[in-house]
Amino acid sequence: MRRAILLFGVAACGELKLTPHAWPDAGGPDAPTDAGPDPVPIDADPRAPDAAPLTACQSMVTYGAGPPHESEVWLAGPDGGGARNLSESAGHDSIAVWSPDGTRVAFESDRDGYIDIWVAPVAGGPAVKATRSIDRILQMEGFEFSPLWSPDGYRLAVTRDDRIWVVLADGSLPTRLSDMTAESGRAAWSPDGARLAFVSGDDLWLVPVDQSASPRNLTATPTQKEDDPIWSPDGTRLAFTRASDIWVAAADGSGAVNLTPLTDSTDRLPRWLPDGTGLVFSSNREGSYKIFRVSTQGGIASRISNHTIPAGVGSGDLVSDVSPDGARVAFTRVTYNPQRQTAAGTVRLDGSDLVTFATGASAPSWSPCMDGGL
Numbered sequence: 001m002r003r004a005i006l007l008f009g010v011a012a013c014g015e016l017k018l019t020p021h022a023w024p025d026a027g028g029p030d031a032p033t034d035a036g037p038d039p040v041p042i043d044a045d046p047r048a049p050d051a052a053p054l055t056a057c058q059s060m061v062t063y064g065a066g067p068p069h070e071s072e073v074w075l076a077g078p079d080g081g082g083a084r085n086l087s088e089s090a091g092h093d094s095i096a097v098w099s100p101d102g103t104r105v106a107f108e109s110d111r112d113g114y115i116d117i118w119v120a121p122v123a124g125g126p127a128v129k130a131t132r133s134i135d136r137i138l139q140m141e142g143f144e145f146s147p148l149w150s151p152d153g154y155r156l157a158v159t160r161d162d163r164i165w166v167v168l169a170d171g172s173l174p175t176r177l178s179d180m181t182a183e184s185g186r187a188a189w190s191p192d193g194a195r196l197a198f199v200s201g202d203d204l205w206l207v208p209v210d211q212s213a214s215p216r217n218l219t220a221t222p223t224q225k226e227d228d229p230i231w232s233p234d235g236t237r238l239a240f241t242r243a244s245d246i247w248v249a250a251a252d253g254s255g256a257v258n259l260t261p262l263t264d265s266t267d268r269l270p271r272w273l274p275d276g277t278g279l280v281f282s283s284n285r286e287g288s289y290k291i292f293r294v295s296t297q298g299g300i301a302s303r304i305s306n307h308t309i310p311a312g313v314g315s316g317d318l319v320s321d322v323s324p325d326g327a328r329v330a331f332t333r334v335t336y337n338p339q340r341q342t343a344a345g346t347v348r349l350d351g352s353d354l355v356t357f358a359t360g361a362s363a364p365s366w367s368p369c370m371d372g373g374l
Contacts, residue, residue, distance in 0.1 A: 007074070007365055007367065071094050072088060072093050073085070073096040073105060078330075078366075079357065080357025080358050086120055086122070089109060090111065092108075093108065093118075095145070095185075096363075097147055097149060098149070099119075099153045099169070099368075100149055100152070100153040101153055102367045102368045103122055105122060106149060106156055107147065116131045116132070116144050117129070117144050117158050119156075128170065128171065130158075130168075130169055130171045131160070134165055138160075144165075145159045145160075145184040145185070146184045148189060149189075150166075151189055151190075151192065156168075157189065157196060162181040162184070163176055163177075163179065164178070164182045177207050177209065180205065180207075181201075183199040183200070183227075186198060186229070187199070188231055188238075190235050191234065194208060197218070197231065198229070200215075202221070202222065202225040203217050203226055204226045204238070218238070218252070218253030219249075219253055224242050225242070226241065227268075228268060230270055231272075236250065236251055237250055237276075238253075239279055241268050241270065244266040244268070245260045246258075246259045246260045248296055257298070259295075259301075260281075264285075266283065267282070267285075269282045269319040271319050271320075271321060273293075273349075274324060274325065274326045275326060277296060278294055278295045278296055279294055280329050281294070281319055283301070284316065287316075288309045288311045288312065288315040289334075290303055290306065290307065290317055291303070291317050291329055293349065304329060304347060304349065304351045305329075305331070306351065309333075312334075313340075315334045315335060318331055319331050320332055323366045326349065328346050329346065329348075331347070332361070332363055341359065341360070342360060342362045343356045343358060344358045344361035344362065344364040
């Protein structure tokens with residue numbers, strides 16, 4: 001069985017700690033509530049001779065490890081092993097995302113003095129600035145955020161001056177999709193690459209990438225805010241948050257259904273299971289955030305991760321990704337001791353085999369072609 005690898009980042013302060021800890025017999029509602037020992041520091045030299053070679057489509061993603069105001073993009077196995085620094089710059093590198101074929105990673109970096117989107121090959125080699133042409137068109141340097149790969153891997157959607165731009169991955173042919181404002185990090189490509197869903201104001205909007213039509217409001221709910229749009233694997237539905245619940249609607253915004261209506265809590269960060277039958281999400285219904293699973297048919301959500309982390313501002317387990325085979329969930333664990341600390345983690349969908357690693361890491365994501373087996 002091929003092994004998945006994590007692309008992850010580590011927070012800008014503190015040392016990188018990568019030895020995992022796991023509970024092989026944990027599971028579901030009866031899982032142990034012990035948060036486990038702190039990760040133990042190991043040699044974090046990205047050129048360590050025993051580090052596993054990382055080639056096309058073998059990893060996962062996050063950001064940061066280094067002195068204050070610096071961070072790096074790292075690659076590692078799903079248990080934190082074989083970690084390697086991918087970005088290696090004196091700047092702040094973060095918000096890393098896989099190309100659909102798993103051979104490249106796009107990320108934010110201020111290595112040139114401004115925040116731009118860069119693309120680095122996973123197998124090694126120099127990163128390329130993908131947003132240089134936007135600066136040329138606008139005739140000024142600026143800040144680009146939140147890279148999103150198109151499903152075909154040829155284009156990137158980015159946010160510049162609160163507007164969505166699409167640019168080829170080599171940095172050419174930039175196009176501003178509309179004059180509407182868009183929240184950075186709140187957009188999603190449709191699986192066919194023809195449309196982008198995004199958040200503007202308090203609503204979800206849809207815009208065709210070929211600009212054949214104007215953006216269309218999918219929700220139009222002036223008293224409730226929508227957020228976190230994410231397409232179903234077949235492109236027929238959108239999941240999103242509305243008023244702290246998880247909702248699913250048809251791709252045209254019709255038939256919206258609340259999947260988590262029964263709790264007075266904040267449910268957020270929905271992620272589809274690969275077969276489209278359900279979603280995982282984070283909820284603070286039991287205090288600090290834990291990971292839950294719910295069917296698209298509704299019903300009671302079942303808990304996946306379990307712990308005794310004290311409630312705090314955003315503390316607990318925050319979902320970031322589901323492995324392509326649907327076997328494991330990747331997440332960021334947030335604690336306060338007393339300062340805010342993060343670590344990357346993965347857990348099986350049944351709640352077993354929870355692993356946390358890499359103190360300072362956040363937003364781990366699976367490489368596109370690997371399974372979640374450990």
